[in-house]
Amino acid sequence: MADGNKETRRRFGRRGRGRSGPKAVEPATGIASDAEPSGEQGDVSGIAPKDQVAVVCSICQKQIFDLSSALAGRDGGTPVHFDCALAKASEGEPLEPSERVAYVGRGAFAVVEYRDKSMTAFTIKRRIQWEKEGEKFDWRRNIQKRLGL
Ligand SMILES: [Zn+2]
Numbered sequence: 001m002a003d004g005n006k007e008t009r010r011r012f013g014r015r016g017r018g019r020s021g022p023k024a025v026e027p028a029t030g031i032a033s034d035a036e037p038s039g040e041q042g043d044v045s046g047i048a049p050k051d052q053v054a055v056v057c058s059i060c061q062k063q064i065f066d067l068s069s070a071l072a073g074r075d076g077g078t079p080v081h082f083d084c085a086l087a088k089a090s091e092g093e094p095l096e097p098s099e100r101v102a103y104v105g106r107g108a109f110a111v112v113e114y115r116d117k118s119m120t121a122f123t124i125k126r127r128i129q130w131e132k133e134g135e136k137f138d139w140r141r142n143i144q145k146r147l148g149l
Helices: 082-090 138-147
Strands: 099-105 108-114 122-129
Antiparallel strands (some): 099 108, 108 122
């Protein structure tokens, strides 16, 4: 039987250039986004989510560059990648081939069932609340302030 096997391929793990190797210290070139503290203190326990500090996803431990699309993690509300939250939220959700987990807003995902291939019409089968509803997070408030929301 020709069943279109579900496409779970994701463009994950973009392996950029390794971040090892000596790097010449250059005079400020515009945005210094990859400023890394000396690799000496590799212990990241209790990092305060401040504005200029690199924010690390508490699920995959990688840096979050786009905080505006980040969600709050379930453990303590520190930001996590949207994709990581999605993956976690989908964990343990048995999905039919026509079902998917999608973000439905207000800090919640939901198992949705698409009715056609264009994926425009769908029904929400069950909600997966991710962030506590109505909870405010400092790091988010900072972005919202910056975006003028
Ligand atoms: Zn992550």
